[in-house]
Every structure is written in C-alpha cells, then in structure tokens.
Amino acid sequence: MNNKEIRFKKVLSENKERIERICSYYNPDKESQKDIYQEIVINIWKSLDNFRGESSISTWVYRIAVNTSLTFTGKAFKQMKLMVNADTLNLSSVVDENLLQEKIKQENLFELLQNELNQLSVIDKAMISLMLEGLTMKEIANIIGITETNVRVKIHRIKEHLKLNLGGYYDK
Amino acid sequence: MINNKKKAHGQDIDEMIHTLKKADAENAKLAKNMQYLYFSLTIFYVFYMFFLFFRNNYAINYLIGGGFFLITFTIFMLFFKKSSAENSQINYAMPVLSLLKAAAKRYKILHPKIVWIFLGILFTALGIYFLSVDYKFVTEIQFLYWGLVVLSLIIGLIVYYVKYKPIHDNLVQMIKEIEEGKNH
Helix, strand or coil: CCHHHHHHHHHHHHHHHHHHHHHHHHCCCHHHHHHHHHHHHHHHHHHHHHCCCCCCHHHHHHHHHHHHHHHHCHHHHHHCCCCCCCCCCCHHHCCCHHHHHHHHHCHHHHHHHHHHHHHCCHHHHHHHHHHHCCCCHHHHHHHHCCCHHHHHHHHHHHHHHHHHHHHHHHHC | CHHHHHHHCCCCHHHHHHHHHHHHHHHHHHHHHHHHHHHHHHHHHHHHHHHHHHCCCCCHHHHHHHHHHHHHHHHHHHHHHHHHHHHHCCCCCCCHHHHHHHHHHHCCCCCCCHHHHHHHHHHHHHHHHHHHCCCCCHHHHHHHHHHHHHHHHHHHHHHHHHHHHHHHHHHHHHHHHHHCCCCC
16 A cells, blocks of 8 residues: 555545535535535545645645535535534534524524525635634635635624624514 | 546445546546547658658648648647646645636636637648648638638537536636635
C-alpha cells in the first residue's frame, strides 16, 4: 500500500462522520446523500496530493465537502436545502437556546425553523452548516475564503434575521 | 467515472481505493489515447504532404490545403490536451470563493480560449478551399461548410443557454453574495 493510500484511509476514517453530516445538511434524500458522499470521497482522493498541511486536515476536508456540495447540484443551486433536526449538533449556536428549546417542544414550530433556514441564500446555508459543525469564525473564514470579520458580520446578519422571524412568529 | 462512483458505494475503504485508482488509470488512458489519435493524424498529414510534394504531378494547392489541415489538427490537439488537463486539475480543496470564481470562468461563454476554436474553423475552411479549388463547386462547398459551422454554433449556443448559462449565473450570484461587504 503506497503513502497516498495510507493517508487517504486515515483521512477518511477520521472524517467519515463529518462528511456524512455535511451531506445530510445539504440533502434530505438518503440516496442523494450517498451520491454526494461518494463525490466528496473522490475529490478528497484527487486533492490529497495537493494537501500541504497549511490548514488543519478537518478544515481541508470541510472545504472539499462544502465545495463539492455547492457544485454538485448544478442548476439546482437555488433549491438546495439545509436540513437540520432537533438533534443537530450546535443548533443553539444559530438560534437563541431558550427560544430553541421552546420551539423543539412544539414540533410544528420546529418546522418553521427549518423553513426559515431554507429561506436563506445558498452561501448563508453553507456558513450555517459550518456553524452547526461547531467551527470557529476563523475556520469558516478559511474555508469560504473571506476575512474573519466579514464572516462575523454575515453570521450576525443571519442570526438577526432568524431571531426576528422566529421571534415574531413566537410572539403571536 | 459515474459507474465507478456507483460501484464504490457500499464498499469498504480498500475496495474504494481500488476503484479510485482504476478510475484514475482509465482517465489517464483515455487522455493518452486522445493524444495518440491527434498525434497519428498529424503524422499522417505530414506524410501525406510529403507524398504530394514529391509526386510528379503534385499541385501546390493540395500542399497548402494539407498544411492548413495540419495546423487545424495541431490546434485542436493542443486545445483538448489543455482543456482535459484543466478539468482534471480542479482543486476542490481551495477556498469556496476561489473555486466558485474558477468555475464561473470555465462556464463563461466568451472564454478567451474560444479564439483557438475559431482559428481551427478558419484554417479548416482554408484547407477545404485549397483542396477543392480545382473543382467546379468551390463556392457551394464553402457555403455548405460555413452553413454547417453556423448550424453547429446555433446548437452550441442553445446547449449553452439551456445547460450552462444557469450554472454560470448561479455561480456569479454566489460570488457576488460572498463578496458583499468583503472589505469589512
């Protein structure tokens, strides 16, 4: 077994769950998730020779996963959904925790959160998916290719938007 | 690749590696075969030209026509070699913004490298002209050729507008969105 194969095996075994989660955010359909997963794995294989260790391996894997997911859907970019559920890790980083707990208690209102997330643009969805993974602003900036400050501003805007919309509904 | 991709589903890592390596080898073989094909055609034309040149009753127009075809083959050979190298070297590990910009550039309709295609079309027309100049229907042949070129361009444009332009527009929109307030 050559060096590339050993590295590939290591990357895959250490990041399998990460990749699967990213796939599940972007597609509700199990078969499509498997297709995206395969595509990500292929792209990891193709890009492995270029990995120079400038970022952590997990950031590198996230980059490939997000890039592949964004380009996988082709013309269907705009229809791309961000799928979350009550068990999604770090969901409280996106919406206020108290509000979230209340929402989760009322399943039909949880759907509203899902809908609100899917009103976001594709790029906002990508950033939220990385937040849900618990990545820092710096890591998200590194993946998207913009400054950390810019990421903060964008995330703040998204959170404000969600707070406003979810809060407004909740007050009713 | 799609078949290999489907096959890879459900396999363990070792089998997956085997599938990926096989796909790499197949792609490399395909690229090499294409190069061999163009190289063989180029060699064939070089010999053909020499044959015409040394033939007792050769006509200079055949030699010039063959020369234009040779240039066309060379242009297309280099064009496809460069395109396939670019496509196989897409780096998905680059930052999202850079990847989207590179993809948007690839999906642009007026890509600078399209000039090479037009040069190829022009040289083919010249090649056809010099080879058919001795015949009665030179103008008709040229009309037919350019008609086919125009028809191909129309089909190409339809395919572009239906298949690729929406992708390009979405890429541009995403780039714009990421870059909004980039200087914060």
